[in-house]
Amino acid sequence: MDIPRHWRLNKQRYALTGEVCPHCNAKIFPPRDVCPECGDEAKTEFEFSGKGEIYSFTDIYNAPEGFEETIPYTVALVKLDEGPLVTAQLTDIGDQNVEIGMPVEMITRKIRSDGDERGLLVYGYKFRPLVTA
Amino acid sequence: MENKIKAKMMKPSRPVGIIGYGAYVPRYRLPASEVSRIWRGGLQLEPIQEKSVPGIDEDVVTMSVEASRNALMRADIDSQEIRAVWVGSESHPYAVKPSSTIVAEALGITPYTQAADFEFACKAGSEAIVAAMALVGSKMGNYALAVGMDTAQGKPGDALEYTAAAGGAAFIIGPANESLAEIEGVLSYVTDTPDFWRRENQKYPEHGGRFTGQPAYFKHIVNSVTGLLAELETTPEDYDFVVFHQPNTKFPKRVAKDLGFSASQFKTGLLSPRIGNTYAGSSLIGLTAVLDQAKSGNRILMASFGSGAGSDAISFKVTDQILERRSKALTTEDYLNRRTQIDYAEYVRMRGKITLK
Numbered sequence: 170m171d172i173p174r175h176w177r178l179n180k181q182r183y184a185l186t187g188e189v190c191p192h193c194n195a196k197i198f199p200p201r202d203v204c205p206e207c208g209d210e211a212k213t214e215f216e217f218s219g220k221g222e223i224y225s226f227t228d229i230y231n232a233p234e235g236f237e238e239t240i241p242y243t244v245a246l247v248k249l250d251e252g253p254l255v256t257a258q259l260t261d262i263g264d265q266n267v268e269i270g271m272p273v274e275m276i277t278r279k280i281r282s283d284g285d286e287r288g289l290l291v292y293g294y295k296f297r298p299l300v301t302a
Numbered sequence: 303m304e305n306k307i308k309a310k311m312m313k314p315s316r317p318v319g320i321i322g323y324g325a326y327v328p329r330y331r332l333p334a335s336e337v338s339r340i341w342r343g344g345l346q347l348e349p350i351q352e353k354s355v356p357g358i359d360e361d362v363v364t365m366s367v368e369a370s371r372n373a374l375m376r377a378d379i380d381s382q383e384i385r386a387v388w389v390g391s392e393s394h395p396y397a398v399k400p401s402s403t404i405v406a407e408a409l410g411i412t413p414y415t416q417a418a419d420f421e422f423a424c425k426a427g428s429e430a431i432v433a434a435m436a437l438v439g440s441k442m443g444n445y446a447l448a449v450g451m452d453t454a455q456g457k458p459g460d461a462l463e464y465t466a467a468a469g470g471a472a473f474i475i476g477p478a479n480e481s482l483a484e485i486e487g488v489l490s491y492v493t494d495t496p497d498f499w500r501r502e503n504q505k506y507p508e509h510g511g512r513f514t515g516q517p518a519y520f521k522h523i524v525n526s527v528t529g530l531l532a533e534l535e536t537t538p539e540d541y542d543f544v545v546f547h548q549p550n551t552k553f554p555k556r557v558a559k560d561l562g563f564s565a566s567q568f569k570t571g572l573l574s575p576r577i578g579n580t581y582a583g584s585s586l587i588g589l590t591a592v593l594d595q596a597k598s599g600n601r602i603l604m605a606s607f608g609s610g611a612g613s614d615a616i617s618f619k620v621t622d623q624i625l626e627r628r629s630k631a632l633t634t635e636d637y638l639n640r641r642t643q644i645d646y647a648e649y650v651r652m653r654g655k656i657t658l659k
């Protein structure tokens with residue numbers, strides 16, 4: 170992977186950096202340089218707040234390769250406060266019940282190890298129940 | 303003796319302070335009674351109530367990212383203005399590949415920054431703070447991020463397994479006039495002492511048993527603190543809060559008493575009964591708990607300790623910016639209250655002591 174693309178992907182993975190459309194102000198995630206609302210070019214970087222709520226979710230018991238160590242886990246479709254829907258793993262649920270409409274927030278976590286224990290650790294976004302003061 | 307110590311306090315020519323701070327503690331707690339139940343038939347005296355345990359997807363990098371994000375929210379600066387990211391830990395996820403670059407990238411600090419990982423057992427975090435003071439104090443940069451964070455492991459059944467915990471804190475150091483707590487001075491006391499070590503490629507540390515107390519923890523902290531107070535011409539009564547490295551509950555209480563501090567001064571920053579020993583994060587997260595409570599004009603003394611061995615004693619004076627900054631991120635207590643108790647079986651799985659192949 171070339172370095173600029175890798176770096177851009179890192180920003181998207183670590184900090185939920187997407188785009189905002191300069192024409193209709195739609196917020197876009199993941200970034201795709203074209204606005205899904207009005208079809209115009211949209212390359213302006215936008216950092217999402219990371220706050221949102223659960224739109225739907227499902228529990229995973231048979232994990233794809235690389236995710237076996239964390240089963241069972243929950244994958245959710247999260248509706249970000251700014252609009253877009255994002256698919257991500259939920260974490261730190263503890264003894265809470267996951268339900269539709271539950272407020273969640275983005276955090277950076279280990280997603281998987283690339284290969285065995287010698288491989289690269291891949292970090293990225295997950296969501297957890299909103300921690301409140 | 304006094305004269306010799308007088309020349310040893312360090313303070314940059316440009317006054318510096320903390321402009322943002324942030325804590326992080328994972329959600330899970332293992333009661334000490336669980337370790338005792340499995341290994342000692344429930345009969346051993348327990349050095350703490352419970353310790354924090356990281357989730358299966360957490361490590362020093364992810365925990366440092368969260369603490370640093372909290373610090374950045376309180377500092378309220380553009381992250382691109384931060385000119386150094388220094389992460390102190392003894393549990394960096396990689397043997398070769400810095401934790402600091404990942405933290406820097408996640409916070410939007412890259413690419414024009416210093417980045418390095420610090421190692422000095424439990425003193426790695428305070429060492430990073432002192433380095434950050436020097437960078438800002440010399441005007442090489444305006445802001446530097448220093449982190450102390452660990453996911454400590456004890457050998458199953460060993461005394462350390464009761465206390466080896468996960469957590470820590472991040473601090474953004476900047477010019478004193480922007481700070482929520484000005485740094486009055488730092489004094490470090492370091493010797494070659496074999497109290498605790500872990501060789502390369504070994505999973506668990508070794509320790510010198512009783513040797514960890516008097517010639518290590520107590521000697522180094524007493525020397526750094528008495529030296530610093532002598533030079534600042536302060537006494538224990540001048541401090542509203544004091545925070546020590548906390549490998550258990552007993553040591554910090556005893557060193558406080560030996561130095562002439564009272565419970566009212568150390569209780570706010572004493573977190574080890576509730577989270578255990580967070581190693582490089584230990585005294586630093588005690589400091590964040592104090593900053594969550596301190597008032598303008600309060601004086602705070604923090605003394606770290608790292609095996610091998612050394613102690614950094616740092617004196618802070620809280621400014622009137624504390625109140626406004628404090629409310630911008632989760633407090634240390636917010637993380638302590640986010641608590642899910644686990645048993646030994648869940649702990650064993652979360653800490654990766656079960657292998658699937």
Ligand SMILES: [Zn+2]
Nearest residue numbers: 190193204207
């Ligand atoms: Zn548009």
